[in-house]
Amino acid sequence: MSPPTSVTEPIRQEMLVARILALHTHDVRFPTSLSLDGSDAMNPDPDYSAAYARITTDAGDGLEGHGFVFTIGRGNDVQVAAIRALAPYVLGRDVDAVLADLGGLWRELVHDSQLRWLGPEKGVMHMAIGAVVNALWDLRAKREGKPLWQVLTALSPEEIVDLVDFRYLTDVLTRDDALAILRAAEPGRAQRESVLLTEGYPAYTTTPGWLGYDDSKLDRLCREAVADGFTQIKLKVGADLDDDVRRLGIARAACGDGVRIAVDANQRWDVGEAIRWMAALRPFDVAWVEEPTNPDDVLAHAEIARAIAPVPVATGEHMANRVMFKQFLQAGALQVLQLDATRVAGVNENIAVLLLAAKFGVPVCPHAGGVGLCEAVQHLSMFDFVAVSGSAEGRVIEFVDHLHEHFVTPVEVHGGRYHAPKAPGAGTEMLARSLAEYAHER
Amino acid sequence: MSPPTSVTEPIRQEMLVARILALHTHDVRFPTSLSLDGSDAMNPDPDYSAAYARITTDAGDGLEGHGFVFTIGRGNDVQVAAIRALAPYVLGRDVDAVLADLGGLWRELVHDSQLRWLGPEKGVMHMAIGAVVNALWDLRAKREGKPLWQVLTALSPEEIVDLVDFRYLTDVLTRDDALAILRAAEPGRAQRESVLLTEGYPAYTTTPGWLGYDDSKLDRLCREAVADGFTQIKLKVGADLDDDVRRLGIARAACGDGVRIAVDANQRWDVGEAIRWMAALRPFDVAWVEEPTNPDDVLAHAEIARAIAPVPVATGEHMANRVMFKQFLQAGALQVLQLDATRVAGVNENIAVLLLAAKFGVPVCPHAGGVGLCEAVQHLSMFDFVAVSGSAEGRVIEFVDHLHEHFVTPVEVHGGRYHAPKAPGAGTEMLARSLAEYAHER
Known part of the structure; x- marks a missing residue:
């Protein structure tokens, strides 16, 4: 037995x-x-x-x-x-x-x-x-x-770096470099968490600027954005220069001088075209130009950035992985880093990207909108503010007021700021009835 | 009515x-x-x-x-x-x-x-x-x-550039640049086609060098490769430096000094490691080092290339698109361009890559092996020789003697050279019985 x-x-x-x-x-x-x-x-x-x-x-x-x-x-x-x-x-x-x-x-x-x-x-x-x-x-x-951002901000610097794969990053960011960044941010964590819980995190809105909207809708949505408390908006550009000049004029008049207006070309241009187009838009005091050309093209973005300075180049929503982000930072090819919650391999890789951005002192202004991207990415920016860069200066999370009703814990954006989420989870749960109702029939 | x-x-x-x-x-x-x-x-x-x-x-x-x-x-x-x-x-x-x-x-x-x-x-x-x-x-x-290579070499320069999308390439290669390259190669087309039909195109073999083979198999396969007429072989490296030094010694002894030995790290290293490892392999007169690090990393490859010169850096089999090839060429990050028949969006994109390589004067030595890659890629190198670069100097197509029996028109490699295929098609048709026999059961 x-x-x-x-x-x-x-x-x-x-x-x-x-x-x-x-x-x-x-x-x-x-x-x-x-x-x-x-x-x-x-x-x-x-x-x-x-x-x-x-x-x-x-x-x-x-x-x-x-x-x-x-x-x-x-x-x-x-x-x-x-x-x-x-x-x-x-x-x-x-x-x-x-x-x-x-x-x-x-x-x-x-x-x-x-x-x-x-x-x-x-x-x-x-x-x-x-x-x-x-x-x-x-x-x-x-x-x-807990909400994801608080799960992450409760981790020690050692626990955070264990989440990151430093393979292919060590020429610019080693595990020790990352630990140093995280340890430097440790003393202020509690204070920044309390700021976040009371004041939220700054947002900007893309709602006014889709190319398919007519001029009167653009004008109306710009005025509504300012009335809602946003201090930055973004306009899609790149289809037709005359249209862009006219639409930027409308937006600038509607928003006034105190509001930042970014433009987004969605990869439409080659290098020469990007430089010429942005020269024509210079009078409108552009906050940044987003995705001027192919998202894989480190060298092209670097050349555009040099040519149009001081207008910053922003990109990241189509950047495939941390190795691409590393190179854009090394080459001075972006001045605003727009990580995306679902483009790379999840939270872990985005922590690597946040650490790279902190190493180079480049602000992270995430891409959002789409389906649930606002719900997901806010956790990363808030984690960054509390535990990585330790700063919200020059940083804004994109906001598009669209499809939030399909999520169990939709974002709360008021007065141009994301409220810190308090519900447990990563914000990524869609309502069961939305999953069913919008199921794609093959 | x-x-x-x-x-x-x-x-x-x-x-x-x-x-x-x-x-x-x-x-x-x-x-x-x-x-x-x-x-x-x-x-x-x-x-x-x-x-x-x-x-x-x-x-x-x-x-x-x-x-x-x-x-x-x-x-x-x-x-x-x-x-x-x-x-x-x-x-x-x-x-x-x-x-x-x-x-x-x-x-x-x-x-x-x-x-x-x-x-x-x-x-x-x-x-x-x-x-x-x-x-x-x-x-x-x-x-x-006709075989694909002869379909392509029968096209005029204008017809060839119509196959190519120059979007995102124009900072280094315009349609006019491409036309100039193709027109310069036009006068010699007939003569080079006749050379190809009689002499074939040079090959190198990776058959001896897989990491899983023991030393005696490596030695035997190296000797067989030389006896078969190959003037270049390739060894996989990067798992263990002592093993690599021993295996390179065996290969060099088996092949003699007249045979080129390339090494392939398959993305194993970070920058510093690549440079250190290649310093240790320097005594063996390495023909090139392939994929020393992440295939997206233009800047890392450029740094490695500078550090290990005159040993050339070779890469391309994992390069996602023509924009990445463009940057590697711009940055001097590769000295041997290894396009792949099935990594990018087919023949058309590979024509763009051939034109970029010709613009920079960099030799194209395609990646092959796998399943049917030899059958497919030979057409691109032969087209390049006849109608684009106009040269086979410093150029070799990879050859692995493996799985060819599953194809309707398998490659013919004899005396270390690919014979120019004469059967109609692109070489990519597998036998119906192989499709059936190796069908994957879910």
Whole structure:
């Protein structure tokens, strides 16, 4: 006979461990092309969509982890297929162990010896990893009963750097460099957290500036933005120079001189064209020019930045990974860094990006809008303010007042500021009825 | 009553037009991890695979267009899903019209306003476009009854530049620059074509150098390579420096001094490590170091190239698009350009890459091996020799003697040279029984 302990102990142990049960996916598409919300020079008719991941466990606590990749319509099914392909990497795993080492899981997924051929670290497969990683962060935050930003700001500098993969970064940022940045920000954490909870974080709005809107709508929305307390707006440009000059004139007149007006070309130009176009827009005191050309083109952005200085170049929403951000910073190719919550491989990679930006002293002004990007990215900016850069100076989070009603904990933006979220989670959970109602029929 | 001509003429016209009937996909995987063929420092256990596209028409000529994306196993299903997502873009279209304007189709697919969000121009979606574009080139070549390289070399300079999208390239390569390069090569075309048909194109072999092979197999394969007429071999490095020093010693002794030995680190190093490692390998007279670090890192490659000169840096098999190639050339970050037949968006984008390389005077030594990459890429090098760079000096196509038996027109490599293919098509058609036998079961 076997000794009873050696049999029953592992079984009891096994029963105490919560496991990941399922990785559900949803192809969610909103028919936004009908209203031209979101129209710009490169994206005339987007259907804002989400390739959505929902992770369930057998913990019996009813908590799920939700994450997604934002897309603009066609191809969302491919993005969903990529998320589904990651199920074998998480199913059956010990929930506590996975959530306690999300840096380890990130490396496992991103450096998978076969999957990485599909990138490496870019495009559909990389963004799919981001959705799964973000869903796990959502689950972790819910289990801790805190909003994600407070989960992150409660970590020690050592715990934070353990989340980051420094591979390919060490020529400009080592683990020790990162620790030094985080330790320097430690003393002020509590004070900044209290500022955040009372004052929120500054926002700017893109709502007035879509290319598909006519002049009177532009004028009206600019005035409404200023009345709502925004101190910065953004206009889409790049389709037609005469139109842009006219629209900037309308916006400047409507906003007055005290409001910053950024412009966004959505990758429309080559180098020479960008420089000529921006020269024509110079009279309008442009706050920044966003995505002047191809988002992979470090050297082109650097050349444009030199030519149009002091107007800053902003980019990041299409930047595939931390190695690209590193180079843009090294080359002086961006002066405003616009990370995106669902373009790179999730929270962990965005922490690397925040550390890189802090190393170079470049402000992070995240890309948002789309589907749930405001809900997700606010946590990263707030974490940055409390624990990384320690500053909100020159920093604003994009805000578009659009599709928030589909989220369980929609952002609260009032008086031109994001209120610090207090609900547990990463902000990324969509309402079940929205998932159902906007499910894409193949 | 309607006049008879206005009714019957369009119907007869309609019946004369051949249409694209279907875009079939296949998930094909070879269990290569069992033998460690293809093992390197980053890819210890690849299962060489193809996400395969097969285009059929109602032309009644029995001709199909075949193309694929090479992957190394897991995720091949995602790549297949991406190819399938492109079906609506080609189904029902006029075959002659599509094949007569593949530059137009390329722009339509790559700049699709919704799909491009998934890249842009990188990763799974971009490679899927490559598979479809290459399948259409295969169909066009079969319909013309010529191998692809001769289809391309029969085009005028104007027809060639029409295939290329110069967007984002014009700061270094305009349409006029490209025309000048092609016109300069025109007078020698016929003479070089005849050289190619009699002498073939130089090859080098990677067969001896996989990391998973033991020392005696390495020694034996090196001797066989030299006996087979190869004047260059390549060894995988980067897992362990002592092993690499020992293996390079074995290879140099087996090959003798007259044979070039390149090394391939498969992205294993950060900048400092690459420079230190290559210093240790300097005594072995290395022909080039391939993929020393992350393939997106222009600035890191430039720094490594400066530090290890005169040893050339080679890269390209993971370079996502023409904009990345442009920057590597601008920055002096590569001295050997290794384009890949299935990484970028097909033949059209690779023509852009060949033109960029010619502009900078950098030799193109394509990546091959995998599944069908030798079969596909030889056409590009031969086109380059005849009509673009006009030179084979310093140029070699990679050769791995592996999986060719699955192709309808396998490469012929003898005496260390690729024989110019004469069969109609792009070389990309796999045997129907191989497609069936190695179909991946979900």
